[in-house]
Every structure is written in C-alpha cells, then in structure tokens.
Amino acid sequence: MSGGAFMAVLRRDLLLAMRRKSEVLTAVFFFVVVAALFPLGIGPELNTLRLVAPGVLWVGALLSSMLALQRLFEADYRDGTLEQMALSPTPMPLLISAKLLAHWLVSGVPLVLLAPVLGLQFDLSADALMTLTLGLLLGTPVLSLVGGIGAALTLGVRGGGVLLSLLVLPLFIPVLVFGAGAVEAQASGLGAEAHLSILMAMLLPAAFFSPLACAAALRIALE
C-alpha cells in the first residue's frame, strides 16, 4: 500500500514534468549555456581551460539545480496536494522522498548525462570526464536532498527565493569542493577515490534524513 503511494507520487511528478517541459528545459539549458560560454570567454588556451573546467561545470550544475528548487513544493502547496499528502495514511516522509527522487531524475540526471559532452569543450581527458560524471552522479542527489529541506523551510515565505539561496548555498559548498576536487585529484595523479567516498558519505545520511526534515518543515508550513 505504501509502495503504491510512493510510485503514484513519483509517476505523477514525472508526468507533470513531461507536461511542463519548459520548466525542466530552462534549468538544463542554463547549465549548457554557462558551460558553453566559459571556453569562449577564456579563450583557446588549453591548459587554462583544463584547469577551470571542473569548477565551472560544478558551479553551473549547482546554480542550475537551484533554479528548479524553488518550485519543488510550491505548486503542491498552493493547490492543496500537500494537505492530502499530510493526511495520507502513508507516512509523509515516504511521499516526500518520492517527490525528491522525481526532482533529481528531472533536474539532476540530465546534468550528469550532459556533463561529459560539455567537458569535451574544456579538453578534459577521458579519465577526468569519467570522474566528473561519477562525481555529479553522487553529488547532484545531495543538492536535491539538501535543497529540498531549504525549499520546505521557505515555503509560503514572501521573498522565499532569496532566502532559499542564502540558506542552501552554504550547505552546497562541501559538495562543490569535493566534487570539483575529485577531478583535480584525478588529473594530478592522486586518484579520486577519497573525494568520491566523501561525496558518498554526504549522500547516504542526506538520503535518510532529508525526507524526515522536509516532512517536518512542510507540516509546519501547512499549519
């Protein structure tokens, strides 16, 4: 029964994302544009490009995932869907984790898939591209999970968008440091295992605690 409700929320959110294509595409397009403009602005110096690539791609991914974050619970809050979720016999954190998973599939996975293609513009080696993609695969879910807490806390607050950035960006910094650091460590021959392990160590507790924190924050917003 709980599984059915989880799947229903996941399916509904993915279906909604398919029907509201422009919202999804805006965030992805933003990432592509940011990553494509930097090589043009910096010039064709390959050593410089290789040096800035991980940072640029990670900052692009981070800002692009911020774009979609604000709308994560907004529509459900306005039309009463969140009330129904709060009153469902299925535990609310489970339903919220379905929403967070849908959000990551829609806003995170396209970035992971696009990153190796965009990385080619920065003359990254195959190994570096591999590390970049792996890092994003582990890091973007953390962005969705931690960002979800911020979105839930700022729900219904006037000027919530600015507040959300202030709240969430400092928490994204460790992900940025270790995500971009992984590629640099790989390039310098140290190996990226340590960085990727730390990203994994961020992901696991976030996956467990974030739905609980979101549900608690949303219940307060609904009162």
Added chain:
Amino acid sequence: MLRVSHLSCSRGNKPLFADVSFELQAGQVLHLEGDNGVGKTSLLRIVCGLSPADAGEVCWHGQTIQQNASQFRASLFYLGHGLSLKEELSALENLISDAAVSGRALSEPQALVALARMGLRGREHLPLRVMSQGQKRRTALARLLASQAPFWVLDEPFVALDAKAVDGLRSLLGEHVAHGGMVLLTSHQPVALTVASGASVQVQTYRLRGVA
C-alpha cells in the same frame, strides 16, 4: 465516532473561537454554520489534524487523533479550499493518482464510473486547465465516490456547482450517511439531504460563534 471537546483557536493574538464541543456518530451529518471569518475552515483543519488547537482535543473512537493518527487518516476524507488537482493532468489521471496517495488502489474502470456519475462523461481525458470551475469541482467531488473512508470532512462542497450537481451531491451524501458514514461540512446554504427511498436525512447544525 468523533468527539470534539472544548476546542479553542486563535489567529495571531486574536482569539477566533473557544470551547467548541460536539459529537458525531456513525450515520450522522453535522452542518457547521457561521459568519465569514469566524473560523469554520480553521475548525475543520483542526479536526483533520492539519493545524494544532490552542486547547481541547479531537478524539476518534476514544483516542485522540494524534495518538491514533494512522487509523484516523485511513478513515478520513478531507476536501478543502485547495482541490489538490493538477491543471496539466486529465480528470482521470488526477483521480487515480489522488486515490493512490490516499492509500487506495483505484482501477481505471472504477474511476471512469465515478467521473461519469459526476456528469463528466466524455471529458475524462481533457486536461483540467481547459475545464470550467464547476467541472473542476465535480472532478474533485468524484473523489468522494472513489473513497471508502467513513468520515468525510467537506469545506464548502456546494460552491460553484450548478443545480443538477448540487442535487447529485446531496443524494451522494445521503447515501453515504445511510450506509453508516459520517459527514462534517460547512455551507452557507441550508443543507437538506435525501436518500433514494425519498426519506430525508436529519442534518444537525452547529453554529460557530466567534469570541466577542
């Protein structure tokens, strides 16, 4: 059965209502009356467990709804001002996903029957954004037909419905009560319910008064 005892609620520093008590047994309808802004919606939200009360408690089968949360939620159907409908989805998709979130598996034929009974035959696959306000409300009310919950809490269910739909909803509520269901609703019109046999269902009213 539901027992509400000595509830009070305030908005900010301003008290809304105090010492509200009533009981609702299986097979009863309670019509909550009151002026605008007196706190009818707030009371319904407290009864559902969405908002906390300042004082007093709501009991379901002898236990407070906080102690008994999962059992209470499984028996509750709440229709608030937000209809919890998605504009981009069709009436059918809305109905099925909503039922699953409320913990019930609803098959497509069942959902189609419910929509047809609410007078939406032929519009099942239209996205909700092209529907009128009344048709949206009908879609939301079709959830009642799909619901197996015994306790219905309805906030202004008759708003934006045409005469025919109002009659349909009345007989739907009458049937539910005749089968031992419970209904708590707010409305600014007098509520008269009938069952198929023509007998009328007694509707209790509770007048909510603000704190002076």
